[in-house]
Amino acid sequence: MTAPARLRSEPAIAPIPTRRRRHTDLLRLLPYLRPYRARWITMVVIAFVSLGATIAIPLMTKAVIDGPVQHHDQRGLWVLGTAALGVGVLEAVLWFIRRWLVTRATMGVERDIRKDLYARLQILPMSFHNQWQSGQLLSRIMNDLSTVRRFLSFGVVFLLLNVTQIVVITGILLAMYWPLGVVVLLSVAPITATVLHNQRQFTVLSRMAQDQAGVVATGVEESALGLRVIKSFGREDYVFDRFDGQVSELFDIQVRKVRLQARFWTLLEVIPNLTLIVVLGLGAAAVGSGRITLGTLVAFITMMLSLVWPIASLGFLLSMTQESMTAADRVAEIFDARVDITDGPVDEARAGGRLQLSDVGFRFPGNDGGDGSEGGDSAWALRHVDLEIEPGETIALVGATGSGKSVLTALIPRLYDVTEGSIRIDGTDVRELSLPALRSTVATAFEDPTLFSLSVRENLTLGRPDASDEEIAEAIEVAQAQFVHDLPFGLDTRIGEQGMSLSGGQRQRLSLARAVLARPRILVLDDTLSALDVHTEALVEEALGRMLHDVTGLVVAHRASTVLLADRVALLEHGTITHVGTHAQLLATVPHYRYLLAADDELDDGAPPDPVWDTDDARAELRCGHEVASGAEEACRDCGAGESTETGREVRR
Numbered sequence: 001m002t003a004p005a006r007l008r009s010e011p012a013i014a015p016i017p018t019r020r021r022r023h024t025d026l027l028r029l030l031p032y033l034r035p036y037r038a039r040w041i042t043m044v045v046i047a048f049v050s051l052g053a054t055i056a057i058p059l060m061t062k063a064v065i066d067g068p069v070q071h072h073d074q075r076g077l078w079v080l081g082t083a084a085l086g087v088g089v090l091e092a093v094l095w096f097i098r099r100w101l102v103t104r105a106t107m108g109v110e111r112d113i114r115k116d117l118y119a120r121l122q123i124l125p126m127s128f129h130n131q132w133q134s135g136q137l138l139s140r141i142m143n144d145l146s147t148v149r150r151f152l153s154f155g156v157v158f159l160l161l162n163v164t165q166i167v168v169i170t171g172i173l174l175a176m177y178w179p180l181g182v183v184v185l186l187s188v189a190p191i192t193a194t195v196l197h198n199q200r201q202f203t204v205l206s207r208m209a210q211d212q213a214g215v216v217a218t219g220v221e222e223s224a225l226g227l228r229v230i231k232s233f234g235r236e237d238y239v240f241d242r243f244d245g246q247v248s249e250l251f252d253i254q255v256r257k258v259r260l261q262a263r264f265w266t267l268l269e270v271i272p273n274l275t276l277i278v279v280l281g282l283g284a285a286a287v288g289s290g291r292i293t294l295g296t297l298v299a300f301i302t303m304m305l306s307l308v309w310p311i312a313s314l315g316f317l318l319s320m321t322q323e324s325m326t327a328a329d330r331v332a333e334i335f336d337a338r339v340d341i342t343d344g345p346v347d348e349a350r351a352g353g354r355l356q357l358s359d360v361g362f363r364f365p366g367n368d369g370g371d372g373s374e375g376g377d378s379a380w381a382l383r384h385v386d387l388e389i390e391p392g393e394t395i396a397l398v399g400a401t402g403s404g405k406s407v408l409t410a411l412i413p414r415l416y417d418v419t420e421g422s423i424r425i426d427g428t429d430v431r432e433l434s435l436p437a438l439r440s441t442v443a444t445a446f447e448d449p450t451l452f453s454l455s456v457r458e459n460l461t462l463g464r465p466d467a468s469d470e471e472i473a474e475a476i477e478v479a480q481a482q483f484v485h486d487l488p489f490g491l492d493t494r495i496g497e498q499g500m501s502l503s504g505g506q507r508q509r510l511s512l513a514r515a516v517l518a519r520p521r522i523l524v525l526d527d528t529l530s531a532l533d534v535h536t537e538a539l540v541e542e543a544l545g546r547m548l549h550d551v552t553g554l555v556v557a558h559r560a561s562t563v564l565l566a567d568r569v570a571l572l573e574h575g576t577i578t579h580v581g582t583h584a585q586l587l588a589t590v591p592h593y594r595y596l597l598a599a600d601d602e603l604d605d606g607a608p609p610d611p612v613w614d615t616d617d618a619r620a621e622l623r624c625g626h627e628v629a630s631g632a633e634e635a636c637r638d639c640g641a642g643e644s645t646e647t648g649r650e651v652r653r
C-alpha cells in the first residue's frame with residue numbers, strides 16, 4: 001500500500017525542533033490563512049470602513065446640533081439626518097458582509113490545520129503515541145483548533161479594530177476639547193494595567209483548563225471502550241467517581257478563570273462609568289462658559305461612550321488571544337514532535353523476501369536508566385538477536401510471555417526502529433527503504449486485531465484497496481472467515497466501533513484475511529490465531545500453510561499447533577534468540593521449549609528429554625493441541641483421534 005501523498009507532504013506549518021515562546025506558535029499558523037487571503041483582507045478592509053462609519057455618526061450628530069438645530073434650518077436637518085441614516089445603514093450592511101466573508105475563510109483554515117494535524121498523527125511513530133493519551137490528541141484536534149479559528153475569524157480582527165478605534169477616538173476627543181480628552185486618556189491607563197496584570201494568570205489557567213479537558217476526553221474514551229470490563233467487575237461507581245474527580249477539577253479551574261474574569265470585568269465597567277460622570281460635569285461647565293458648543297459635548301459623550309465596548313472587550317479579546325496562543329502551543333507540540341521513523345531512499349524492495357536480523361537490540365525510548373547510561377540489561381527489550389529467514393520459509397517465534405516477541409515483530413515494518421544492529425530484507429536495510437515500499441512488503445496481523453467503523457470489505461482492503469472480489473474471497477477462505485457472508489449485508493455490513501459486534505475469533509480472522517489480502521512478501525502473524533477454537537484453528541492453519549509456501553513468514557506462537565505452520569522455530573528468551581531449529585529438534589533438546597509448549601512434567605524430576613522425533617510424527621500428535629511421548633501418527637485420546645500407534649503410551653496434555 002502506498003501512503004497517501006498528503007501524508008508524505010509537509011504541513012503548511014514547518015516543524016521546528018525546540019519549544020520556543022508561545023506567541024510564535026500562533027504566528028506559525030498564519031500561513032494557513034494564505035489560500036483565503038483575498039477574503040480575509042477584504043473582510044479586514046470592510047471592518048475598517050465600517051469603523052469609519054461608526055466614528056462618522058457622532059461627528060454628524062455634532063454637525064446637526066451645531067448647524068441645522070441651532071439655526072432652525074429644516075432643510076439642512078433633513079439632508080444631514082438622511083446622510084446620518086445612510087451611514088448607519090451602510091455600517092449594518094458592511095457588518096453583514098464581513099461576517100459572511102469571514103465564516104468561510106476561517107472555517108477553511110480550521111479544516112486545513114485539522115487535516116494536517118491528522119496527517120501528522122498518522123506519520124508520528126508508535127513511541128509518540130505510546131506517550132500521549134488519546135484524549136489529549138482528541139482535544140487538540142477538536143477544541144484547540146476551534147479556539148484558534150475563533151481567534152482568526154473574530155479575535156484578531158476586533159483586536160486590531162478596537163485598538164484603532166481607541167487610538168483614533170482618543171485623538172479626536174483630545175482635538176475636540178483637550179482637558180476632557182486627558183480625562184478619558186487617564187481612565188485608559190488603569191484598564192491597561194489591569195489587562196496586563198491579569199494576562200499572565202489567565203494564560204496559566206487557560207492551559208490548565210485545556211489540558212484538563214484532554215484528561216476528561218481520555219476518561220470518556222476509556223470508559224466507552226472498556227465498558228464491558230467495567231460492567232463485568234461492577235465498577236461503574238468507581239469509574240464514575242474517577243470521572244467525577246476529573247470533571248470537578250475541570251470545573252474548579254474554569255471557575256477560577258471566571259472569577260479572574262469577573263474581577264477584571266467589574267473594573268472595566270466601573271472605570272468608564274466614573275469617567276462619564278467626570279466628563280459630564282466638566283463638559284457641562286465648559287458649555288456653560290462657552291469654551292465648547294453643545295454639539296461638541298454631545299458628540300464628545302457619544303464618542304466616549306462608543307469607547308466603552310472596545311475598551312471593555314479588550315479584556316475579553318486579550319483572554320481570547322491568550323487562549324488561542326495556548327491552543328496554538330498545544331497544536332504545535334504535535335507538529336513539533338520528532339518523526340524519527342522516516343522514509344529511506346529506496347522506493348522498491350527487491351522481489352525475494354529474505355529476512356535477516358543481525359545483532360538486533362531494542363530499547364524503548366526513555367528506558368536508559370534515566371541518567372543517559374544504558375540502564376543495564378533490563379532496559380533492553382531485545383538484545384543480540386540474530387535470525388535469518390529464507391524466501392518462502394516460515395519461522396515460528398516462541399517465547400515466554402513478555403520475552404519480546406511482539407516487539408520483535410514490530411521492528412520489521414518499522415513500527416519501531418532497532419536501537420542497534422540491523423534488519424535487512426533481501427540485503428537492504430529496512431531503514432533504507434521508503435515506508436510505503438517497506439509496508440507493502442511486510443504485512444502484520446496482530447493478536448489484538450483492530451477493526452474500523454467501516455464495512456467488512458473496507459476493513460479487508462485496508463492494505464490493498466484495489467483487491468478484486470476473487471482475491472477477497474480467497475483471503476476470506478485462507479482466514480476461514482466465511483461468516484462474513486452470513487452478516488446482514490455480507491461484505492458491505494458496517495462493523496461497529498473496533499469491530500465490537502464481532503467475536504474475538506471473528507475479529508482475528510478478519511485481521512488475518514486483511515494481512516493475507518495485502519499480498520506481502522513477508523507475512524508477520526503476532527499470535528493471530530489465539531482466539532480460535534482448535535477445529536477452526538486447524539482449518540485456518542491448513543489454508544494458511546498453503547499460502548505460506550509462497551511468502552516469508554514469521555509466526556508468533558504460544559501453542560504447539562501454531563508452531564506446526566513453521567519450517568523452523570526460534571526460541572526467544574529474555575529478549576535474545578537462544579535456539580533455532582525444527583520443532584522436533586527443540587522439543588527434544590531444549591527443556592525450556594518443551595516447558596513452554598507442552599508443560600512437560602518430566603522437567604520437574606530432572607529426567608532426560610524424550611528422544612528426537614520425526615517431524616511428521618510430532619506434527620501429527622500436536623495438531624490437536626496435545627502431546628504424546630513419541631512416534632504417534634494420529635494419536636490423541638483427549639480429542640478422540642485414537643491412541644498412540646507405536647508405543648501405546650499415555651497421552652498427556
Ligand SMILES: Nc1ncnc2c1ncn2[C@@H]1O[C@H](COP(=O)(O)OP(=O)(O)OP(=O)(O)O)[C@@H](O)[C@H]1O
Pocket residue numbers: 130364381399400401402403404405406407408
Ligand atoms: N510501550 C512499551 N514501553 C515500554 N516497555 C514495553 C512497551 N511495550 C512492551 N514493553 C515491554 O517489552 C517487553 C516485551 O514485550 P512484548 O509485548 O514483546 O512481549 P511478548 O513476548 O509479545 O509477550 P506476550 O506473549 O505476552 O504477548 C515486556 O517486558 C514489556 O513490558
